[in-house]
Amino acid sequence: MLVFPAVDPIPLPAPIWLLKLLHIVTLALHFVAVEMLLGGLLIAVLLSLFRGSALSHVTARALARRLTVVMTYVINLGVPPLLFAQVLYGRALYTSSVLIGIYWIAIIGILMLTYWLLYRFSTRLDAGKSAWWVGLIAWLLAGSVARLLSTNMTLMLRPEVWRDMYSASSMGAYLPTGDPTLTPRWLLMMAGGLFIGGLWLVYLSARSTFTPDEQRFVAGIGGKVAALFGLVYLAAGFWAFSVQPDAVKAGLSAHPLYKFAGFAGYGWGILVLVAVLLAAVAGFAKISSGLLSWSALLLAVLVEITFTVFRDGVRDLTLLSKGYDVWDRVVVTNWSVVGLFLVLFVAGLGVIGWLVSVVARAQKTMEGAPSI
Numbered sequence: 001m002l003v004f005p006a007v008d009p010i011p012l013p014a015p016i017w018l019l020k021l022l023h024i025v026t027l028a029l030h031f032v033a034v035e036m037l038l039g040g041l042l043i044a045v046l047l048s049l050f051r052g053s054a055l056s057h058v059t060a061r062a063l064a065r066r067l068t069v070v071m072t073y074v075i076n077l078g079v080p081p082l083l084f085a086q087v088l089y090g091r092a093l094y095t096s097s098v099l100i101g102i103y104w105i106a107i108i109g110i111l112m113l114t115y116w117l118l119y120r121f122s123t124r125l126d127a128g129k130s131a132w133w134v135g136l137i138a139w140l141l142a143g144s145v146a147r148l149l150s151t152n153m154t155l156m157l158r159p160e161v162w163r164d165m166y167s168a169s170s171m172g173a174y175l176p177t178g179d180p181t182l183t184p185r186w187l188l189m190m191a192g193g194l195f196i197g198g199l200w201l202v203y204l205s206a207r208s209t210f211t212p213d214e215q216r217f218v219a220g221i222g223g224k225v226a227a228l229f230g231l232v233y234l235a236a237g238f239w240a241f242s243v244q245p246d247a248v249k250a251g252l253s254a255h256p257l258y259k260f261a262g263f264a265g266y267g268w269g270i271l272v273l274v275a276v277l278l279a280a281v282a283g284f285a286k287i288s289s290g291l292l293s294w295s296a297l298l299l300a301v302l303v304e305i306t307f308t309v310f311r312d313g314v315r316d317l318t319l320l321s322k323g324y325d326v327w328d329r330v331v332v333t334n335w336s337v338v339g340l341f342l343v344l345f346v347a348g349l350g351v352i353g354w355l356v357s358v359v360a361r362a363q364k365t366m367e368g369a370p371s372i
């Protein structure tokens with residue numbers, strides 16, 4: 001019996017390798033922003049509990065002020081991979097999205113509430129008011145969005161349960177149960193949040209808007225959190241890998257690209273370990289420097305790229321084992337549209353670079369200065 005809906009008769013307008021490349025690049029950037037949000041927010045919440053400590057307060061404020069901006073990146077960098085995923089995996093992804101439709105649509109409302117709470121969190125910190133509970137609610141909501149995304153991204157790989165789910169609820173009100181890969185996969189992203197959030201603090205610690213005392217504190221906290229949760233992240237990665245079906249594990253270990261990207265071929269695992277070492281140096285020696293700062297940023301991006309490539313392998317191999325070959329599509333490339341897209345893509349990156357340079361050149365105020 002055919003488990004996947006029939007393929008769309010309209011051919012793909014661009015080569016599959018190009019769609020996959022763009023999908024992975026944009027999704028890796030989405031993951032960098034997501035991890036900064038999940039980890040940075042929890043660190044800020046914990047620091048905001050120590051209202052008596054000026055250093056904790058300044059660091060929590062510095063994070064909270066940036067989190068509203070990070071959220072814009074989470075959302076805007078989430079849209080392109082969503083479009084590419086729908087093009088490449090629509091028959092699976094649309095089906096799973098419809099099956100959990102109520103929760104899937106609810107993400108929009110949860111996101112708006114989270115966004116508003118992030119502003120409230122930052123404003124309350126600026127005003128010196130108790131803010132931890134506002135930040136905590138925002139974090140719980142963001143974590144629930146992550147859980148729903150993990151739910152959908154794993155449900156799309158399980159055509160064998162779709163029919164029963166639809167029988168149980170055709171309204172999309174029924175969440176799937178019994179998938180051993182779901183919770184490890186979600187917790188892997190949550191652990192990655194504290195790891196990347198810590199690296200983010202190591203990156204921030206070299207900013208001249210912090211006093212030398214604050215720089216040492218920020219590097220110390222960020223480095224220790226990243227070093228500890230880098231190890232947790234590694235363990236969660238092994239766990240998420242170990243619960244995959246045997247055919248998928250064998251395929252991941254045999255495929256040269258996935259072998260290189262994942263810990264079996266040392267890509268992701270080595271990068272996380274290097275980042276843990278760097279973070280431990282920054283954290284325990286309380287050092288902040290431009291070199292450490294930029295290295296932390298580079299490592300965070302590389303870790304997420306290798307992670308995304310490996311995760312893509314999990315999906316493709318799982319779907320292949322159920323009869324869905326992502327490479328098996330009719331392609332009729334419309335080169336003029338592809339060319340126009342690439343020109344606009346590069347122009348868009350240029351505009352973002354210009355925006356970043358404007359922000360970098362803007363007059364700086366010290367992080368600890370009272371808000372205007």
Ligand code: HEM
Pocket residue numbers: 027030034038074075076078079081082083085111114141142143145146147149150151153154185186189
């Ligand atoms: C609070 C906001 C958000 C959080 C915490 C979040 C978190 C996550 C997580 C944890 C995953 C990985 C799930 C897994 O594979 O286990 C994910 C994937 C994804 N997210 Fe987000 N996300 C957020 C917002 C968004 C938004 C607003 C969009 C789109 C408009 C988006 C688009 C995507 C897409 C398309 C994927 C998976 C793509 C793929 O596998 O091909 N996300 N997100």
